[in-house]
Amino acid sequence: MASANLNIMIKAARKAGRSLVKDFREVENLQVSAKGAGDFVSRADREAERIIKEDLRTARPNYGWLGEETGEEAGEDPTRRWIVDPLDGTTNFLHGLPHWAVSIALEHKGEIVAAVVFDAAKDELFTAEKGAGAYMNDQRLRVSGRGKMIESIFATGVPFAGRPTLPATLKDLARLMPLTAGVRRWGAAALDLAYVAAGRYDGYWERGISTWDIAAGVLLVREAGGFVEPLRGDGPAQDSPAIIAANATIWDNFAKVIREA
Known part of the structure; x- marks a missing residue:
């Protein structure tokens, strides 16, 4: 109710x-x-x-x-x-x-x-x-149960119009893409997180986002059994300018790749 x-x-x-x-x-x-x-x-x-x-x-x-x-x-x-x-x-x-x-x-x-x-x-x-x-x-909703990176699909936002996070995001993609079944860039962070919650994506990360883009999605993922954290540092995920989210099974491997930079 x-x-x-x-x-x-x-x-x-x-x-x-x-x-x-x-x-x-x-x-x-x-x-x-x-x-x-x-x-x-x-x-x-x-x-x-x-x-x-x-x-x-x-x-x-x-x-x-x-x-x-x-x-x-x-x-x-x-x-x-x-x-x-x-x-x-x-x-x-x-x-x-x-x-x-x-x-x-x-x-x-x-x-x-x-x-x-x-x-x-x-x-x-x-x-x-x-x-x-x-x-x-x-x-x-439940997050996906996939545990192998090579079988998993990830989502992100690729910076546009000269945004300063582009070089770091390109490096993320270069490290991640060879290890996965694909990366999607559909242009709506709220839906990216909702899709992680629904098991449609296995993980998501993005640099250079705002609180209103992700606040609702953060709770969706957590309540569906997934993890969401700031990409760097502590504090509430919704207040971070960069976040990472995934199902619990794949979290460690995925977070390691993205946080390698």
């Missing part, structure tokens, strides 16, 4: 998802003008965040807020905050690729306690609560 907070999150994610699906259908008509399409998607992104913020702040006005589009706002309750990415996978959305999601997490005293990642284009709703397991459309 979902908590009141999780039900509020699901309702907001579905509402924003409906708005984004409607806008997504219009994207194809805007491909003739890169600027026009980009501006349109920015508006769609901001509108989705407005919808989510209105729903969450109405239901829990004293909680804090961290959103990709509207930044951070303190709440009367300093122990709780919503962490929201209204459209993870914006570039996919802009290009008409149906692989993007709404991501909402609830943090309590520095720990993620509830999570929703909604892939509206495929109607896949990933949810988790601390201690209560992870689900996709009410089906219990």
